Amino acid sequence: MRNYFILLIALLCMACADDKKNGNDAAENAATDDIPMLVRDIRKCSKLYTSEYNIRKIVTYSDEPRLKGKILGHEVDMKMPVGDRKIAIPMNVTLKGYIDFSDFSEKNVRREGRRIIVTLPQPQVAVTASKIDQAGVKEYVSMMRSRFSDAEMAEFEKQGRQAVVNSIPRLDIKETAAVNAAKILIPMIVKMGYDEKVITIEMRNEGLGMRD
Secondary structure: OHHHHHHHHHHHHHHHHHHHHHHHHHHHHHHHHHHHHHHHHHHOOOEEEEEEEEEEEEEEEEEOOEEEEEEOOEEEEEEOOOOOEEEEEEEEEEEEEEEEOOOOOHHHEEEEOOEEEEEEOOOEEEEEEEEEOHHHOEEEEOOOOOOOOHHHHHHHHHHHHHHHHHOHHHOOHHHHHHHHHHHHHHHHHHHOOOOHHHEEEEEOOOOOEEEO
16 A cells, blocks of 8 residues: 555656646747747837937038149149138038848747847948038138038038048947847837846847948
């Protein structure tokens, strides 16, 4: 009789262990089945703009005509007596950082045990606006020189935009875009039944994409 009870207890323990294992497997499978749904929800975000920078840039230009060349075999480099043209152009440039989820797929989501890891696409930066502060333009043109033309002003604005673009690597707009995207995605994942503690949002280190 004693051996019978020991055998019965052993069988019950094995049954409980199998039930627990089956329960874990079912939970794991359910979590795995959630991934396609998660991918679909994230792709709906399309271009997710998550950061914005307003940069003020002053473009300066000085035009001093000079005579350069050779006279009687001598090198000549001298300022021409026709007057100078100088200008300082303040302008405002708006940059926006965003994540493009149009190609987001199940390759961007993986599970490690109970943990779910989402890899963000490469953040992009776009110049969404630039405008010259006309009221702040400072211009000096001598009487013998013509004023700056609209074409020259447009070229100066283009140079100012490019200078701002060149300064992007020194800004933290990439990291800010990724952090703010994580703040949006984590609540979406939590709503699907995941504990916030097991969610990891990571970003590939592939440099900074640029759109103009």
